Amino acid sequence: MSIRLGDTAPNFRVQTTEGEIDFYEWMGEDWAVLFSHPKDYTPVCTTELGAAARLKPEFAKRGVKVIGLSVDPLEDHQGWSRDIEETQGVGLNFPLIADSDRTVADLYDMVHPNADDTLTVRSVFVIDSQKKVRLTLTYPASTGRNFDEILRTVDSLKLTSEHQVATPVNWKHGDDVIIVPAVSNDQAKQKYPEGWREEKPYLRYVPDPSK
Ligand code: BEZ
16 A cells, blocks of 8 residues: 555564664654665665765754665675675664565555566655654665755755745755745734745745744
């Protein structure tokens, strides 16, 4: 069954490179980015795990934990993590799920048989502290993901959770944001007494309220 935005993220108990975890317990009060890799000892995945490890402090600053998954056994993950450290200049600093029986891959619909009937696609799930799925991405095995973009989506999701705003095309932290249509001008006057930049009645910009 596919997982859609707003669904509750299924819980699971699995072996990882950091021991056995219960996903919900491991998340605690934080958000999580859960992402799958097609296979251990593969080149694109190696670069992605290095990028995710480098960005871990940025995710942590935002109250977000990262966790990877591959449908290979723990022994393979352990050997591969040495290669990641050697080639990417940074070691795995978050858990990598050993999902050789595909428990999690099946729960999260990460195997797309018409793309490949054994390997997982490159799935990303951003899950909030209430365990709701807030964002999903799906890439094919041959296209490495952009982890800066995943971080950017977290910034947008956190901002839009806390303020009644949306983020425009190519937005990044600190750029102006959009007042959502559900907020009337009268309500906007209360929230933004300094006013807003109105390009159309439905296109109203204010500075990033988190700045
Ligand atoms: C890779 O990570 O490089 C990869 C994995 C599976 C298929 C193609 C590429």
